[in-house]
Amino acid sequence: MESAIKYINKKFPNIDFRGNIQHLTSIQRQKSEVLAATASYYDSFLDVIEFRDHVYELLNTIDACQCFFNIAINFDFTKNYLDLIITYTSVIVTLSRIDDKKALVGMFNCAHEMSNGSSDPSYPRLGQMFVEYEHPWKKLTEEFGPHTRSVTAALVSLNMVYPRRNLPAEQWRSAQLLSLLSAPAAMLEPACCNTMACEYLSMEVMERWIIIGFLLCHTSLNTNQASQELWKMALRSGLYLTLTRDEVLNIHKVSEDLFDCFKGYVSCIATVFENQISMSIPYVIVSGAMHRERRHFLRGALKELFKVLEDEPGLLGPKALFVFMALSFSRDEVLWLVRHSENMPKIKTPDDYIDNQMAELLFYMEKLRGLMKKYNHVVQRYHVQYLAQFDALVLNDTIQNIYVCPEEESVLMSSFVSNLSALSVKQEEFDFRALRLDWLRLQAYTSVNKAPLPIKDYTDLAKVMNMIQFHTRMVDSVEELLQETSEVSILCFYPRVFEKMFCQSSEEMTMKRYLMAFPLVCTHFSQCGHPICPEEIEAMEKRSLRLCVTFLEQIAKLTSTVVLEICAEQCNLNDQLQPKHCAETISAARHRKQKKPVPKKGEVQKEKPGAESLRKDRSVVTNVDKMHLMLTELCTCFSLCSDFIVFDHIIVPTEFLLSHLEIRLSEIIVRMANYNQTTQEIARPSDLLTKLRAYTASLHSLSGYINVDVTRLVKSVLLQQTQPLDSRGGPTMTTLYTNWYLESLLRQASNSLIVHCPTMHCFVNQTTDNDPSFRAEEFSDISELQALAELIGPYGLKFLSENLMWHITSQISELKKLVIENMDVLVQMKNNFDKPEEMANLKKRLTGGENVLKRMTIIGVILSFRSMAQDCLKDVMILLKHCPYLMGPIECLRDFISPEDDIKVTLSIFELASAAGYTCDIDPTLVTRLFSHPFNVSFLDNTSVDEEYKLSCLLLAYIAVSLPTLALDPNSLYSREHGGHNNNIHCLATAINQLAAAMFTVQNKNIAQQLKEFLLMASSTLLQLGQNVERMESKNRESIYLLLHMIVEESPFLSQDMLESCFPYVLLRNAYREVYRSFIVTLG
Template sequence: MSLPSVYQNKFAEKLTILNERGRGVLVRIYNIKKTCSDPKTRPSFLCDKAMEPSIKFINKKFPNLDVRSSTQHLGPVHKDKGDIVRALAPYYYSFVDVLEFRDHVYELLNTIDANQCFFDIHVNYDFTKSYLDLIVTYVSLVLLLARTEDRRVLIGMYHCAHEMSHGASDSSFARLGQMVLEYDHPLKKLTEEFGPHSKAVTSALLSLHFLFARRNQGSEQWRSDQLLSLLSTAGTMLSPASSDTMACEYLSLEVMERWILMGFLVCPGALGASPQCLELWRLALQGSLYVTLLRDEALQIHKVTEELLSSLKGYGKRVADLKECKEHAVAHSGSLHRGRRAYLRGAVRELEALLEDQPGLLGPKALFVFMALSFCRDEVSWLLRHAEHVTKTKTPEDFADNHIAEILFLMEQLRSLVRRQVGVLRRYHVQYLARFDALVLSEIIQNLSVCPEEESIILSSFVSSLSSLSDKGVDDKEQFDFTPLRLDWFRLQAYTSVAKAVLPLSTNPDVGRIMNLIVFHTKLLDSLEELLAEVSDLSDLCFFPRPLEKMFVATMEEPSMLRYSIAFPLLCNHFSHCVHPMCPEEHPQLQATALGLCNKFLEEMARQACVCIMDACAEQHNLSERLLPKHCASTVSKARNKKTLKHPSKKGEPERGKPGAESQRKDRSVTTNMDKLHLTLAELSLSLNHVPNFTVFEHTVTPAEYLSSHLEARFTKAIVAMACYSPATQEVARPSEVLVGLGAYITFIQSLTHFVGLDTARIIRSVLLQQTQPRDASGEQTLTTIYTNWYLEALLRQASTGAIVLAPALQAFTTVPREGEPSFSAAEFSDVSEMRALAELIGPYGMKFLSDNLMWHVSSQVAELKKLVNENMDTLVQLRSSSCKPEQMAALLPRLTSADNVLKRMTIIGEILSFRAMAQQGLREVFSHHCPFLMGPIECLTDVVTPDTDIQMAHPRRRTTRWPACCWSLWPCPCPCWPLTRRPSTTPRWMATTTTSTAWPRPSSTCQPRSSPSTIRTSRPT
């Protein structure tokens, strides 16, 4: 074949375009298969019962569908023909794309055979790889097409509707129907198709023999070779890592397995042609049980190959070899890959730590990074694929790995390191290309015995392009673009790989080796992201949600792996690479899957971290509770008995340890519960704090915010739980005890800033502010509601019955002891310290809510008194007019009714007002403690200013208020003060009247003072 015709074949361009096109068509067929297999997304016509006769008829007669003579069977199709054409057109033309792709592949493979092309993965890497990729893509497409069960119905129904609408069938239908029939038994048809191409396919696969045998080693061999170790040869640490087969070093082992197994699957005759072919085939069969077609579609390679070879004559020995390899794979492949993963964890951890400490080594040792990423990706992919499909095995531990998170995490670390140190890579390899690669290539060109003009021009342009590189381009942040150079090299491989090439690459392998090295170095300059995606893209894991979730659960159950758990949410960042331009309709579903998985992972991590935080807070609460004064009685009693030599009774309550005894360690190996909680929290915090944020399908995800929201919700519940409120028994914890526990919680939560980047101050302010309102953000009751209800329902109710009386000297309510009743000390809930604690807990807004409830009940009692006065109005008027007539007074007094009721209600009013005064005094003392420099001048003014010149503040409903606006605004709350006159939402049973409750307004988002300074005025009281 003449040289110009070789140039006109355009092998490089066709292979590039067809591989990309084939991938898109493959994704479309995959999408059709998944869409039609799901009842939720299946086309409505296929689910319509009225269409069932038509569907059965189309399946039976396909592709010989005579629309005109079959109107009785196709009536429903004729009725909805317009909708069917519109709905099924994307499906139909996807199958037409398969037909066109097959035609182009046939043409290209025949042309390559006619030119007797030379294939060697070590020399013409791009040409060989693209050729094998095209074969595998085509075989996968045919097998996936055969798995699409509704292909006949989709094509046939569209054809019928199209002919009914346009009067003629589509021009592609006849060939398309024939293709579908031929591929009902795809492997048999494929072996017939690839018979003429067996020689070319075999030569390409044989070039993998040495490479695959070298790469497909066990962990013992890797360990003896010190694979990926920079420290094993410390003396050559600064020497550039290079190889004659540069791109082959990071070529995916999974990809090579797929090439070999699918190549020999369609060319089984090659197995008997060469012992090397048989050895290569057997070696590939022993490594895996399933081979990927696309995403989660896998091929059970041993079963499929056995069925094919059994149907062919003369392959009895190959079937025996196949069964032997299958037994070996079932018995040993799991342990083989488990050993590899164990080795990679240690080796990649060492590599990442060394490069993180000395990023300058990334220049000469960049190859090691891409090798490590490729090896890790292969092992992760193998594990996910087999964990999904292998259901029954004697060694299930081989298909589950609790430590897979570490490998995923190390992969993300290496990717991040490469992106951060891109300047190091560029500066090093710009110099490498200009000062080494260009010189070596120039020398090789000069030593060529013959070099045609076209090839000479291309090679010379390579040398000139590389020689012109300098460090200045890196300093100026110049955007490099070597795509034309790589495409020219691809073209040159095609020109020089034909049988009658003037410059045959087979006899000049040095050109191929140095150019493969140059291509790798240029990719480090301008295509770093594409290179990272090639060796470490894990986007296909999006289609293995169940195995992925199981691995995440196993990771969360392994304490040593908690710090690596962030790798699973970060993995969702890869899933956007699944979207192909030829199938944009997948985008919403893939986005939902990725965001759903990411959200699930982060929610679980935040939940566990929050549980750990709350447990640690509870431990601190218990420790602080042991310091309460009520627990000192036992200590004092014990000390007193010691002095009097009295031995305490052994039947009492168990002896309490002294506070602080938990800090005494006799054995450092003994760990307490608090130690375990701190360790777990530290591990989870490392994970959540690993990255501030990352992107999943254009959504920015912030891991720490998940913990923040969980912590806020659980902290709110914990505060309410500390009150120990029981509506049935009317029991509640003392405010001072709750305040001590709250202080312990707050102290520990504030210490979280040492672990994770949380705004703990915002969380604490938000939660405590909610406790000052009747309801929190989720609508649940708060401390304000609990203590308001309890003081009204329990304390003041007993005061109304005389069980509790006010003790002004004690500034508290005290219980009147009675026999036969359980002891209850009202002073423990109403003394000065408790009122202060209550004010600290519920704040000024909560105290105002309590005060408003109290005053509303006072007003209700006054209203009842008015009723009593109205009932006795005549008698009272007579008493008023007879105040100087004792005899008439004595006669009128018995006519007054409900005198005891009046006295009781007056007593209730007095008790409520006394309790309100005590609560207000507690609030005043808290204010004085929190803002003494503000309260001092105000109290001084109140002492100096006479009542005639009292300062009053204007208000929409009330002209005076108890506190200036500045006092209220000092409390840490972003909400405005609530209206001063509101009827409370709760009413005690013992004071209930026929009234309707009024809903309380929710606070707004900004805090406004009750009145501005301009509204303060001096006025005389009327």
């Protein structure tokens, strides 16, 4: 295809499609695809030809009619004429810049001829047009030679408007332009003048008319002094003009290139042009400073104007013209900076083309736009009355003074008066488009040569009608006028400049409150498209949304960073008040009391909490002051609007802030947990809870700055932290604490390095010579577990329980293997437990008893920890605070239900009660885990339910007959201080009761009956232990006896009467006396 394109470009437009077929074989093979791909481009080029023909016809008609043009008199007629010329020129120049136009048209025609046997009828004209406009300006000047008189007349009329609009900021300031406070007495007088529409006419538009108009009709510059003055003034305004969107015209370069064509045959004109350009260069160099001063003036002027009108919106009626003037002036300066920033000249003062305060100008432009929309009814009501009670009368008087009035013109003007006179504020809908169109028709009728009613002779009529036209627009088309004077949608095509402006403004402290203007400007971008070209709307929508979201993300990021820095500072201050930091203060007080020597001068004494609030001079600004000031500035920008629409997408800025805060707060919470998997270190739950409370307290102060639902934010973040993963898939404090308690605390407890202490309801370290890596009680006492329960809540505790149950089921799997290995012996021991001789022989054959007890102890330790955490959930009153009326019914349901009832109903209620922190007879989590675990789906490998039940019974028997071996362990000694045994065997009571209840619930068997059989067997084996007085087994016999009592005491299915029936109470009493006798009581 490349060779075909090169051939077409080389031979265009005279391409031999038949003689050189070897160059076009690729098009021949894909002619259908080529036609389909290039048809839209070809049709667009044909549209240009058609448009050119219509322009030629219209311009020739205007010249033939010798129309009169004056921007101050027949404004609409003149404006549309100049717009037509500029639009036509922009189309032709843009067309000449399309590099592939010849290839596209040539390929289409080639494929067309190959498909239809003949070229497209329009191809010769299209090819000829491309050749003619290889040098567009030269051809355009030739075309507009006959139209010089009309164009010059229209442009020269700008002498009444452009010079007084193109003034430096000093003159604006001295004239107090746009100020309502400069003349308080005239504040209620309507703002009127003879050239209403010219007052808010865009300077950019006028400069485009002047520069391009005189380039096309250059001969007038040699004959008309007024033309030369306008030309020079426009040249000094800058270097670039906008053709369309981001297509710009380097006016000096284009002028120089054009003048080169004149040398040799129009030398005088070339000389004039060159002199004018050389004269304008110094002004161009300083034009950046002039526009910078204008922007500086406009920022103050717009702020003052907005403040006055916001306070007195009734002034929008008489002073509406001021608003549109302010918006138009500001828009011109924004667009000038945009096109020159993208094409910045190499000068010594580049700062003139950088504005780090652009946010303020855009902000007040949006504020004024919003004010006009909000009080549109005020403006409408004022101007309806003005039209009916003043304009209609003035127009009628003016018409009466016209001596000669043709019939058609008379009918039009009479309809104007009648329509305006009939207006009433009671009307609900107004539409003056027909009236304004009639006024344009009347301008056309009266502007032609030898018109019966020449408008140039009746300037009073033109002035009145121009004023009426403005007033009618104030009634029915304020939105359109706002769009005309203040839309800056061109920024959509300069994304790099737009983003750079935002970054520059965001670096300035005083500009942060205006940053919301940047995303709000993106609402203008929907005006960029055109119904004739719908295919580009999607691309514009994506670009607009991308820019809008980028700005909002940056604003939210800045705000969230400041908010969380303040929270961190408050957290640090709060941490200084913690009791753990008072040791130094107490020590210093004790030294003073004992009159010990004070610290040396070189030692720096630590400041007390609150010292940062003591200031002798308020001018001293602290870091916290700066952060609060920045937060105030950033939050102010969110007040610009609660929501806005970009291409049918509703944008809510505060949601971006909440989203950022949610993400950052989640990260901070995880970071504050300070979990180190390598060293197994983690922050104490109480410390994390204290920090979290400080953060949330500081976060709630945000609602004093901005209307956001901080409570919803905090609840969302904390709820995510109760889940294994947050909304972004990151770890949560629930996951971190679950991992730490399982991998660190409970692992050491399983190895008896840490002891479960029922007396203090915590875990404590064993007394050893080595310093422990952490103190277990600092992470497992009631206050810490209550803090943990408050942090991770019922959901987090459920996740913790599920992980604990996974470890329990892995231990049960190992127990199953041991039971199967010793099944025969266990069956015999179960049947002969009341025969000491046979039990002694069978016990010698039994293996793995210590292993069974060890694994059951691990299960007991895990269940004890879970029970402690579960109790703290209820103790901490979390659920009573959130749902107080729900807790009573849950407790009643738990007490009312019985294990003998329907198992599904029972488990459902127990699961509800367990989630509320209540202890249940049957652990629903353990039952669920046993149901789902492969070991319990089929408790044996493909065994029947009866055999499954048999294994459960034998496991209890295994435990019962193995209990005496615990007496051999010196760590089995009962500790009165801890309320348990040093090797955690007291946890067997919890393990046996919970595991038995769960297993027999799964198998739908009687729990109490099986536990009673276990009690009989355990009692029998322990009574046999008492007969061996001289053996090692009797050393910790009393401590083991107490274990039997603990099993019964913790079981909801066993009673003391059952125990006494099989185990003498006197033995328990003596056992308690014996273990307590050995305990040394110390009194401090």
